[in-house]
Amino acid sequence: GAGVSQSPSNKVTEKGKDVELRCDPISGHTALYWYRQRLGQGLEFLIYFQGNSAPDKSGLPSDRFSAERTGESVSTLTIQRTQQEDSAVYLCASSPGLAGVSFSSYEQYFGPGTRLTVT
Amino acid sequence: QKEVEQNSGPLSVPEGAIASLNCTYSDRVSQSFFWYRQYSGKSPELIMSIYSNGDKEDGRFTAQLNKASQYVSLLIRDSQPSDSATYLCAVNRVLTGGGNKLTFGTGTQLKVEL
Numbered sequence: 001g002a003g004v005s006q007s008p009s010n011k012v013t014e015k016g017k018d019v020e021l022r023c024d025p026i027s028g029h030t031a032l033y034w035y036r037q038r039l040g041q042g043l044e045f046l047i048y049f050q051g052n053s054a055p056d057k058s059g060l061p062s063d064r065f066s067a068e069r070t071g072e073s074v075s076t077l078t079i080q081r082t083q084q085e086d087s088a089v090y091l092c093a094s095s096p097g098l099a100g101v102s103f104s105s106y107e108q109y110f111g112p113g114t115r116l117t118v119t
Numbered sequence: 120q121k122e123v124e125q126n127s128g129p130l131s132v133p134e135g136a137i138a139s140l141n142c143t144y145s146d147r148v149s150q151s152f153f154w155y156r157q158y159s160g161k162s163p164e165l166i167m168s169i170y171s172n173g174d175k176e177d178g179r180f181t182a183q184l185n186k187a188s189q190y191v192s193l194l195i196r197d198s199q200p201s202d203s204a205t206y207l208c209a210v211n212r213v214l215t216g217g218g219n220k221l222t223f224g225t226g227t228q229l230k231v232e233l
Contacts, residue, residue, distance in 0.1 A: 033221070042225035043163070043207070056220060091162055103151045103170040106211045106219050110155075110162040 002027065004111035006092050012117045013082055021077045021114045023092030030072050031097030033108060036061075038088045046090075049075060050097055082118045089113040120145050123210050125224035133232055138195040140227050142208030145189065151211035151219075152184055154193045157226065158204045167193060198231045205229070 005024045013019050025032050034046040045059040049069045060066070064083075069075040079086055093108040124143050132138045140154075151170050155163035169175045169182040169191065181194040191210075195202055205226040213219050 031219075043223040045220070045222070048220065089162075103211075104168065106151050106221070107153065107165055107168055108209075108221055109165060113162050 004092055004094050004109055006090075006111040006114050008114060009112065010115045010117075012119060015084060015118055016081055018078065018080045019082055019116065021079075021090050021116070023075045023077070023094075023111060025073070025075070025092070025094030026109060028072075029094035029096055029109075031095045031108075032069060032075050033093045033095075034067060034075070034077050035091045035093065036088045037091060037113075043091070046077070079116075082116075084118050087116055087118045089115050121224075122146060122222045123208055123224040125206075125208050125227045127225060128228040129230050130227055131230045131232055132198050134198060134200060136198050138198045138202065138229055138231070140193040140195075140206050140208075140229065142191045142193075142224055143189055144191070144208075144210045144222075146210065146212055146222075147186075147189065149210045149212050152182070152191045153209040153211070153221070154180075154182060154191075155207040155209060155223075156204045157207060163207055195229075198229075200231050200233060203229055203231050 032049040048056040154167040167182040208224040
């Protein structure tokens, strides 16, 4: 079946511009996650959605970052007034979430990521 | 103390040997544990999940869990050059009110040499 998809795959933007990143989760997955990975670094949790609500926004680095999700489908991560330190790969993952009845409900499957470069 | 700790490596093993990757975690209530493989320039790929103490085998991979010691490991038998990647340990914690959070270690780089 289709996996998690993300678009665009690459985005180059000028400092100060806004960018919008999109994630399509695996069909039927109720939970969706955004992570950031800077070059050579580990995964940094940003935000988690269960359905269209966001129980955990603790990882959003600043108020320039926001995310929304439509139902149990597409999510967009928006970065306003981009800065050079925002340059990273932004990864989206989905999991079956609360719809599942076993620990496998928590298995997260990642999309290919969006590489963001702020010049 | 980091929530999930891994040796960054690189861990170098000869082709055909057993590679042993280790991970410790700090949250005693964690119940689900995962190993991801990440090739350079690619996104993480789930390769093993383990939920109860003991060993779980899948092909050349064996995951080991010891909750008392807060320790998870991944063994790769008959290591191949294609196994060269960064291996991420992830620990799940169920949040109050429902939902869950996966915390990742920084990964161990494995190099399998010919």
